[in-house]
Amino acid sequence: MAETYTRDEVAKHTTADSLWFIIDSKVYDASEFVDAHPGGESVLRQVAGTDATVAFYNLHRHEVLAKYDSDLVIGTVAGEKPTIITPAPGDLSPVPYAEPLWLTPTYKSPYYGESHRRLRKAARVFTDTYITPEAQAREADGKYISQELVERMSKVGLLHMRLGPGKHLHGVDLLDGAVKGEEYDYFHDLLMAQEGVRANARGFQDGSLAGMVIGLPCVMNFMKDEKRKKAIMDEVFSGKKYMCLAITEAFAGSDVAGLRTTATKTPDGRHYIVNGTKKWITNGVFSDYFVTGVKTDKGLSVLLIERGEGVETKPIKTSYSPAAGTAYITFDDVKVPAENLLGEENKGIYVILSNFNHERWTMACATIRQCRTVVEECLKWSHQRLVFGKRLIEQPVIRQKLAKMIALTESHQAWLETITYQMCHMPYKEQSKHLGGPIGLLKMSITRAAHEIADESVQIFGGRALTQSGMGKVIEMFHRTYKFDAILGGSEEVLGDLGVRQAMRQMPNAKL
Ligand code: HEM
Numbered sequence: 001m002a003e004t005y006t007r008d009e010v011a012k013h014t015t016a017d018s019l020w021f022i023i024d025s026k027v028y029d030a031s032e033f034v035d036a037h038p039g040g041e042s043v044l045r046q047v048a049g050t051d052a053t054v055a056f057y058n059l060h061r062h063e064v065l066a067k068y069d070s071d072l073v074i075g076t077v078a079g080e081k082p083t084i085i086t087p088a089p090g091d092l093s094p095v096p097y098a099e100p101l102w103l104t105p106t107y108k109s110p111y112y113g114e115s116h117r118r119l120r121k122a123a124r125v126f127t128d129t130y131i132t133p134e135a136q137a138r139e140a141d142g143k144y145i146s147q148e149l150v151e152r153m154s155k156v157g158l159l160h161m162r163l164g165p166g167k168h169l170h171g172v173d174l175l176d177g178a179v180k181g182e183e184y185d186y187f188h189d190l191l192m193a194q195e196g197v198r199a200n201a202r203g204f205q206d207g208s209l210a211g212m213v214i215g216l217p218c219v220m221n222f223m224k225d226e227k228r229k230k231a232i233m234d235e236v237f238s239g240k241k242y243m244c245l246a247i248t249e250a251f252a253g254s255d256v257a258g259l260r261t262t263a264t265k266t267p268d269g270r271h272y273i274v275n276g277t278k279k280w281i282t283n284g285v286f287s288d289y290f291v292t293g294v295k296t297d298k299g300l301s302v303l304l305i306e307r308g309e310g311v312e313t314k315p316i317k318t319s320y321s322p323a324a325g326t327a328y329i330t331f332d333d334v335k336v337p338a339e340n341l342l343g344e345e346n347k348g349i350y351v352i353l354s355n356f357n358h359e360r361w362t363m364a365c366a367t368i369r370q371c372r373t374v375v376e377e378c379l380k381w382s383h384q385r386l387v388f389g390k391r392l393i394e395q396p397v398i399r400q401k402l403a404k405m406i407a408l409t410e411s412h413q414a415w416l417e418t419i420t421y422q423m424c425h426m427p428y429k430e431q432s433k434h435l436g437g438p439i440g441l442l443k444m445s446i447t448r449a450a451h452e453i454a455d456e457s458v459q460i461f462g463g464r465a466l467t468q469s470g471m472g473k474v475i476e477m478f479h480r481t482y483k484f485d486a487i488l489g490g491s492e493e494v495l496g497d498l499g500v501r502q503a504m505r506q507m508p509n510a511k512l
Pocket residue numbers: 021028037038039040043044047052055056059060061064065068072469470471
């Protein structure tokens with residue numbers, strides 16, 4: 001790109017044989033590209049010989065250029081330099097509110113130290129380099145995560161980290177030493193959850209082994225045979241076997257007491273025979289292990305079921321991508337070894353509840369980060385979009401919408417960090433007692449906020465927010481999928497109720 005041209009020279013290339021234009025001071029020779037341009041030939045002929053920067057950014061995302069630059073750029077305008085930022089993998093965004101305040105240069109935070117900053121950087125480089133390209137490809141083709149990416153994630157400890165702090169991280173190399181397993185705390189966990197969702201692919205996000213994240217803790221905490229437990233953990237953490245949590249049924253969702261899948265002990269007591277169905281099971285289509293809620297003679301219990309005779313999984317078409325592997329599962333006379341019982345019979349509720357807080361908290365981390373990405377998209381769009389001869393941002397009605405979106409995102413991040421600080425300083429038992437309610441309220445509140453943010457962002461982007469490619473593709477994805485977080489892991493209504501009921505348990509005899 002060493003060649004330089006004057007603007008007058010560029011202006012001479014206006015024919016089909018030689019069609020040049022300028023974008024951000026770079027000179028493009030589009031003569032060979034005209035036929036292939038997805039937006040058609042005539043629009044390029046109209047801008048031939050001119051500076052098309054404004055026209056280009058009114059119609060395309062910046063990333064479009066990265067794909068074509070090496071073929072089309074022939075030089076720069078003499079005496080000028082490109083000014084539009086092309087982020088490198090791992091870079092922070094300089095757009096206001098595009099990063100949480102702790103990552104904004106002028107702000108300080110009491111919660112994060114050097115190891116958090118190192119981990120953030122390493123996680124973002126990993127996401128930008130490996131996860132985002134595959135996530136976008138799987139969203140488009142609906143296929144499941146590749147074994148190559150799973151193994152890559154496993155190698156850098158990403159699968160281990162997603163289960164939160166604990167012994168399973170000790171001695172594991174985490175993103176090439178960015179943080180030691182022993183020092184990994186809930187703020188590391190928070191930032192990992194937030195960095196991971198920057199790939200902007202909600203279906204793939206669950207498809208990238210979310211089933212393991214909610215299923216494996218039940219095995220880790222409740223399987224009695226230590227040797228078998230370790231073997232299963234090794235298989236799952238190494239990405240050799242996939243696992244999911246199979247609780248919900250068409251008969252019962254949040255109301256787990258209503259489950260109808262049965263597990264009957266064989267007369268010799270060595271096996272259970274399982275019959276029943278499960279619905280909406282994330283990763284179920286490609287899982288090898290199913291952590292399954294069943295009814296035994298004694299009551300609600302949890303069994304680890306291995307894929308085999310009598311287990312069938314069918315994909316369910318949902319409004320996010322098939323990459324999530326959402327399944328309808330049938331168990332027909334499935335023979336399960338008795339030692340696969342997790343915890344005790346009739347105490348399955350403790351196994352199921354044991355990971356709920358962490359799951360809901362992780363979902364809150366993710367949704368808040370997705371809201372922030374939407375804020376960034378809307379700020380960029382309203383700043384670059386020209387309409388009625390003005391930038392969109394010059395319309396007060398747009399600024400009001402942005403103000404609301406920013407305030408909702410920032411306030412939830414601050415609430416999240418306050419709760420996370422408590423998680424760092426409370427043992428598990430106290431967390432269960434004191435934080436179940438607040439985490440439920442936080443998740444309920446952020447998905448309500450996501451509802452507002454999705455709605456306003458579509459109004460800001462207009463028709464572009466309804467198409468799956470081009471300028472509004474992130475908004476389209478968010479608006480189509482934010483409801484998953486308002487239902488999965490406990491619906492808004494159930495969580496709101498939980499929050500208030502837990503508060504009432506602490507209610508003193510106080511009167512007005
Ligand atoms: C190197 C320069 C360019 C490249 C690589 C390029 C590439 C593309 C691509 C990939 C699309 C499909 C939509 C998307 O993915 O965003 C598109 C659409 C389009 N392009 Fe270009 N383009 C270039 C320059 C221009 C210029 C200078 C104009 C002039 C006005 C233009 C007008 C359009 C229009 C009108 C559409 C359809 C937009 C829509 O559906 O909303 N393009 N272009």
